[in-house]
Amino acid sequence: MKILVCISNVPDTTAKISFVEDNKVYNKNNVQFIISPYEELALTRALELKEAASGTITVLTVGLQDAEPTMRKALAMGADDAIRVNTEAKDAMFVAKQIAEVAKNKNYDIIFTGKESIDYNGSQVGEMVAELLDIPSITSVSGIDVEGTTGKIQREIDGGYEQIECEFPFVGSGQKGIAPEPRIPAMRGIMMARKKPLNIVEPVEFTDLTQVITHTLPEAKSACTMIEPDNVGELVRLLHEEAKAI
């Protein structure tokens, strides 16, 4: 079984968010980067699937050299090798094009992405990769087992779950539940990571389809007002006069 896990290098969830260059560019200064959590969970499940059967796990990132620490973390978690497409990750189509280009002749059985990266939350890359490779795309994968060359997949749908089966190859975008918790790299994994291949490939040319005009930070959260349970009148008044919600 050959699995490709596409990971993105995103700011730590507690990082301070600010922008530079006229609010066009995210300010990476002093920010710690991590593997985007849904992809980390997908990678964890991929490792379990490999350990239960056999096979190889490759991780892929579209990013510059500063993405390598998170890639080596993926190797420390247990991936066998890594590929970095040497370009800044731009919009979803650009990233999908780069992934598809790497994957097209490699015969991966499963390609995992996250259901979204937690920085720009585009939720498009997995589907686009599937389309570009002309293979099925399964979104919101919250559980997966493999029997032979068939994926047995649980998808989260509104209010419940859907069980589906899909023959290899396919793209699955992982979400919460695909693995209970991300795997913590063990000492042995960390020490092996430096000996594993991290291959760098140059990007294919592709013109971005979108441009970022500006970013705006959300307004600071206002304080929560507590109202006694028996004071419904006050709740109605506040909703009407202050929140102007009714």
Place this chain on the structure above:
Amino acid sequence: MEDTKITTGGEFLIKKTEAKDIFIPEEFDEEQRMIYQTCKDFLDKEIHPNLDRIDDQEPGLMRDLISKAGELGLLGISVPEELDGFGQSFLTTMLANEAIGASYSFAVAFMAQTGIGTLPILYYGNEEQKQKYIPKMATGELAAAYCLTEPNAGSDANSGTSKAVLSEDGKHYILNGQKMWITNGGFADVLTVFAKIDNDRILSAFIVENNWEGVSLNPEEKKMGIKGSSTRQIFFNNVKVPVENLLGARGEGFRIALNILHIGRIKLGVNVVGASKIAINHSVNYANERKQFGKQISSFGAIKHKIAQQAILTYASESAVYRASKNIDDAIIEAKKNSDGKTNANIEGSAKYQTECALLKVFGSEALDYVVDESAQIFGGMGFSAEMPADRAYRDSRINRIFEGTNEINRLIIVDSAIKTAQKGEYDLFGKAKEVMAEINNLSPVLNGNESYYEEKQKYIAAFKKAILVTIQSMMDVLKRKLSFEQEIMMNVSDMIIQLYVAESLALRVEKLNDMKGDEAISIKKDILDVFIYDVASEIRKFGLDAINSFAEGENLKTLTNAIEHFTKVGGVNTKDARRRIADTIIEENKYNL
């Protein structure tokens, strides 16, 4: 050019160090950071959600957590690869210990397992002993404890009465005795037990397995803090210890005990840095959430002062502990090169820097006590509630000033070891001290007014060293052999040395960081340095004056007073604004971010 590399413990008292020659934590590499992160992830997953269960001593839980840490390889970080460990450097081991420091009772169990539990056998065991026990300790299959203290032998460890007598057939030592305050005692499989053979004056060490006949335990001690850590009395009643389980040579036990404690001390010094950082996070989280008078309390100057001071002490402590750790790492590498195979290079490395190990333990544990005390204060009424994290941190901190040698014993060690190392001729403390004594009747200004920012700090530090040398030399001149009876004066000198070492380490770190990252990126670090030097100057002055007023008289006292005041004079600092800037960066990010 003057040689500025530190090559032995205590030498910092007389030698100027260049910023480029120290290690700073910003230089940790990617792999080391990954190990740190794995420790943190482990705490987030296994420890922090279970703190109450751990403190309730849920049966089997702590033992299970030790095993889980073992599965991740965290118990074998410093164990050589040939014994199934990961052979990491001392610095890396220290970094992992910092991360684990944020885990309250678990940190104590972890330190006992990987430090005093494993190291006596690793460093003093013969090949068979090592092969038998160490790989299993590194994976957590075996839990370990260290049995030194007895009801009547605490700080005076060699006065213990546990006794081992060779059996008639010469195959066993029959061990009898009582040990107390044994960390991990409730579940440890392997114990390093210190006892005297026959009527020896000096302790020997034995490897004892807890399932041997005659080993029994008292119930868990009820403690003020670290409630989740297993602490027991252990009794040895005619325990048959096979002769091959004597650790090291007969009579070597006391040396083993002391040498293992040097390492334990510096590790504790880094452990408390991790504990301080999490306590600051809790403090600032609460201060940013809690509103009074219509504002977050983090907007008030009184609270900012506390947050800033917590951060200053933590950052300073961290600077000093990693500086010394690198010195020890270098000494270990050097010792390995010149090894005669008789002594362990790791032991040599840390024993060489025993002055630093002791002072880092004292400074770090007292810094943490400040941090957790003010954390409880920032939480206000909620700080007194056992539902809030300030409570556990406050109670758990207190033990750090007591174990691994009380801070009083460690203060005596600081002065004693610095002087003894010099008397052995390893560095010229007294030559330098005499030079300074010759200077004090004709003092010249510390600054000439043309110094750069860092030159000025370095000159202050050089002058602080002179204040210390004057105090030490005059103390020895007046008190001579009576010195050891004057513990109060030893404490004063010790405090001067502690403050100096930390201040110098901080100054060197900020200077090196400036070279690495540029002026703008480190402005908060310069605020920290400004405030710390300003505070330390007055502390060193006070301790110096306390000391000399305790033994000098007349003209001599006048000259010494003048000298100490001269050497501890520093320029004024707007500490209020500097502290506000330090606090504001932490408040803005809602976490310790230095």
